[in-house]
Amino acid sequence: MKNVVLGLGSNKGDSRRIVLDALAALRQLLTGLRSASFYETDPLYVTDQRRFINTAVTGLYSASPRELLSRIHEIEAQFGRDRAKERRWGERSLDIDILLFEDLVYSSPNLKIPHPRLHERRFALEPLLELWPYACCPKTGVPYRELCDTLLGQGVVLRHCDHT
Numbered sequence: 001m002k003n004v005v006l007g008l009g010s011n012k013g014d015s016r017r018i019v020l021d022a023l024a025a026l027r028q029l030l031t032g033l034r035s036a037s038f039y040e041t042d043p044l045y046v047t048d049q050r051r052f053i054n055t056a057v058t059g060l061y062s063a064s065p066r067e068l069l070s071r072i073h074e075i076e077a078q079f080g081r082d083r084a085k086e087r088r089w090g091e092r093s094l095d096i097d098i099l100l101f102e103d104l105v106y107s108s109p110n111l112k113i114p115h116p117r118l119h120e121r122r123f124a125l126e127p128l129l130e131l132w133p134y135a136c137c138p139k140t141g142v143p144y145r146e147l148c149d150t151l152l153g154q155g156v157v158l159r160h161c162d163h164t
Contacts, residue, residue, distance in 0.1 A: 001031065001060040004068065005100040005132060007115070007124040008055050010079075011043065012091045015053040018079050022094055023057065025075045029068075030059025036127035042155025044121065045089040051155070056099065056127035065101050069111050072096040099128055103138040114138055119147045122154040 006026070010018045019038065027033050036056045043049045061068055079094040086092055099115045106113040114137060118124055125148040128135060135144045 001062050002102040002104070003058060003100075004030065004061045004098065004102070005056055005058045005128055005135075006030075006072065007095075007097045007099045007127065008057065009041075009052045009095045009123070010093055011050040011052040012093045013080065015050075018094050019053050019055060022075060022079060022096070023055075025078065026057055026059070026096075029071055029075075030057065030061055033057055033059040034131060036130040038159050039123060039126055040155075040157045040159045041123040043089075044123065044154060046087065049091050052123065053159070054123045054127060054156075056124065056131055058131045061101075065098065065104065065106055065111060065113055066108070068098060068101070072098070097124070099124060100132075100135065100138070105138050118144075120151065122148060122151040122156045125151070126156055126158075 008019055008022055023035055034057065039054045041052045041054050043052060076094045076096055081092055081094050097115050098113055099118055101113045104113050125144055129145055129148060136142060137144060
């Protein structure tokens, strides 16, 4: 069993409800799931879209990173995500990213761990640090708190501390 951290986001449909329901689905996948608060965040990269609801979860997972990716893609599809019909970094009913898979550094054509843009995304770092306050980048050893503190703004606002 490996400790994993997943980042979740939604800005299409009833985002809060979608993320809450996705948390329930992830409880079937991860042992001992814990979730961070919900954050309302500005879109990054493509800004002509609604704000996002973001959070992160952590738990134990027993299979491979590729198997985890396959399972989270199934969950995204259950909530209406169709990767073939969306624009990159655009609107989505549900996005689930593997942020960390214990201290693994992994790279394949469709999966990189740690997430390759984690260091530039306050919307992912804030909830990750809520769950793992002393987390460090497995590639560089740099504490994620230091990286997060360099990211000004990005419109990240804590919205829902208790969403159970």
